[in-house]
Amino acid sequence: MGSTDTAPATGDELWEVVAAVPDPEMPPLTIADLGILRAVDVIDDAGGDQPTVTVQVTPTYSGCPAVEYIEDQIVEAVVGAGYDRSQVHIDRVFSPAWSTDWITEAGKAKLAASGISPPRPVVATEPGTTTVEIRRRAVTCPRCGSTNTEVVSQFGSTACKALYRCGDCAEPFDHVKEL
Amino acid sequence: MGSELTEQAALETYVLRLADDNMVLGQRLGELIAWMPELEEDIAVANLALDHVGQARNLYQYAAELEGGGRTEDDVAMLRDERGYLNAVLVEQPNGDFAHTMARQFFFDAYQVPLYQGLSHSGDERLAGIAQKAFKEARYHLDHSSSWLIRLGDGTAESHERTQAAVDAMWPFTGDLFFADEVEAELVETGVAVDPAGLKPTWDATVAEVLAEANVTRPDDPYQRLGGRTGLHTEELGHLLAEMQHLYRSHPGASW
Numbered sequence: 001m002g003s004t005d006t007a008p009a010t011g012d013e014l015w016e017v018v019a020a021v022p023d024p025e026m027p028p029l030t031i032a033d034l035g036i037l038r039a040v041d042v043i044d045d046a047g048g049d050q051p052t053v054t055v056q057v058t059p060t061y062s063g064c065p066a067v068e069y070i071e072d073q074i075v076e077a078v079v080g081a082g083y084d085r086s087q088v089h090i091d092r093v094f095s096p097a098w099s100t101d102w103i104t105e106a107g108k109a110k111l112a113a114s115g116i117s118p119p120r121p122v123v124a125t126e127p128g129t130t131t132v133e134i135r136r137r138a139v140t141c142p143r144c145g146s147t148n149t150e151v152v153s154q155f156g157s158t159a160c161k162a163l164y165r166c167g168d169c170a171e172p173f174d175h176v177k178e179l
Numbered sequence: 180m181g182s183e184l185t186e187q188a189a190l191e192t193y194v195l196r197l198a199d200d201n202m203v204l205g206q207r208l209g210e211l212i213a214w215m216p217e218l219e220e221d222i223a224v225a226n227l228a229l230d231h232v233g234q235a236r237n238l239y240q241y242a243a244e245l246e247g248g249g250r251t252e253d254d255v256a257m258l259r260d261e262r263g264y265l266n267a268v269l270v271e272q273p274n275g276d277f278a279h280t281m282a283r284q285f286f287f288d289a290y291q292v293p294l295y296q297g298l299s300h301s302g303d304e305r306l307a308g309i310a311q312k313a314f315k316e317a318r319y320h321l322d323h324s325s326s327w328l329i330r331l332g333d334g335t336a337e338s339h340e341r342t343q344a345a346v347d348a349m350w351p352f353t354g355d356l357f358f359a360d361e362v363e364a365e366l367v368e369t370g371v372a373v374d375p376a377g378l379k380p381t382w383d384a385t386v387a388e389v390l391a392e393a394n395v396t397r398p399d400d401p402y403q404r405l406g407g408r409t410g411l412h413t414e415e416l417g418h419l420l421a422e423m424q425h426l427y428r429s430h431p432g433a434s435w
Contacts, residue, residue: 062312063233094237094308097315153219154323155226163219179315 008042008051008082015040017081018055021073024066025158028110031070035102036060038093050084056091058098060179061159067092100160100179117142117164117175139175141166189365190303191245192265193372195255196362196408198238199266202256203416204287205231206423207274216277223323227284230316237309257427261410261417267355268407271416278338278345281327286349288321289385290356290378297373306371325389332393339394346390347398352413354403356382 009017018040019032031037038056045051055074059067071090078088100119103111108118117139138147141164148167156163161174208228215221239252246255269287274280295317298310332342357375366372390397404413426433 059233059312061230061233062237062309062316063229063231065229094312095304097308097311153222154319155219155223157222159226159229163222177319179319 010042010044014042014053014078014081017077018074021070021077024069024073026111026114026116028114029103029107031057031074033104033107033110034060035104035107036070036098050087052087052089053078053083054089054091056093058093060098064159066158098179100176103176111176112142115142115173116161117173119176119178122178139164141169141171142173143171144169184361184365186365186369186371187245189362190371191242192362193366194238194242194245194306196265198235198242198255199264200270200287200291201231201235201238203264203266203419204270204284205229205235206419207270207272207283208280211274211280220277224280227320227323230313230320234309234313234316237313241305241309253427257424261412261420263410264407264412264416264420265410266407266412266416267352267358268404268413268416269349269352269355271407271412271419272349272352273415275345275348276341278331278341279348281324281331282342282345282349284320285324285328285389286353286386287356288317288324289382289389290353291317292321292385293378293381294373297378301372302370321385325385328389328395329393332390332395342393343395346395347400350398350400351402351404355405355407358405358408360408 008014019030019037021031021037023029023031023034026034036058038058039054040056041054043052043054055078057067057071057074071092074090075085075088079085099122101122103119111118120137120139139149139151140147141149144166146166146168149164150167151162152165152172153163155161156174160176160179162177163172164175165172205228208224208231211224212221212228215224235256236252239255243250243252243255250258269283272279272283274283292314295310295314298306299314301307301310328342328346331338332346333339334342357379359375363372363375367374387397406412
């Protein structure tokens, strides 16, 4: 590859660039924190053409309105890393379906620090436990830590959240729904 | 049947049937935004609509690719007339009062959960992927609609009466969900589609359980209005499409 400073980023370096793209609705989290970034592949065609970058992402919800915006931001990030815009491709992958278990520990910590209650584990609980059962268990208030909380609305400010209220500190808060 | 149905043609029709259910129901729910009895439910219907329209988009994109004629998902949704729409007649029924909206949603959710569960194992990878994601959403929808049906049916005398009326009103349109013709037959055989008849026992069980808990009587009127899957709709769909498609058709190619 090139020996100049302008050589496009590859490998881990390019992954880090793409991974740093923030989620527009929960900006403290990156798309890597959310677990929606699946793969970043560079195909360096020896034929002399420009290298091609394919980024695989998975939507959180089928109708998540942020998907297209996030994809645009990914393209900008890859272009910023030295690639030709026409050679950047986004591959939207559905299977296997995204789960809130894919939110990283760092991501969950950032959610809690922002006053948003992170999702509880789905897969790690006993086999056969449904998300409905998980949802019926107590959610912890991200402000005061109380488990005396109640659901106000099963749907919240974005597709991935529900609205809760704390019975002790009386504050309302968002909770990322287990999926 | 006189003419030979190719697997490709069957798949195109099948994907449209799945997509149109979601598009029409998403549009109906969208009509309610800013009209719900409380703010939380306003947010809920908006979220439900978003999920259904999102699922419809994924399916329309696939339908457009299957056609192979260069049309977009928007073209598929916006440039077909009433007779070309293949949704079940249940989802085009008007919103009515909140009980009607929730009864329609519950009957549909109870069908869509086992449908997507089955489709998650479809031999068609694209459909399986769309269904795996949508299954999780449908399950959440069912949790929401069934808890409302129970709360309203088992609530005050007024809410009970209106919930029973809503269930009775929606009932004759539920049978269309289980309609099947040579399209499904062809694709069930190849492991692509889910046999609608096979979903009926699960649906019956869910309906029996929730209606019992809601203290609502399961209607026994055997009349069922079919036809949606072949484009024979009730009066309601034409009005819905006129509103939904107006902008796209009046300003071709417009974008923002």
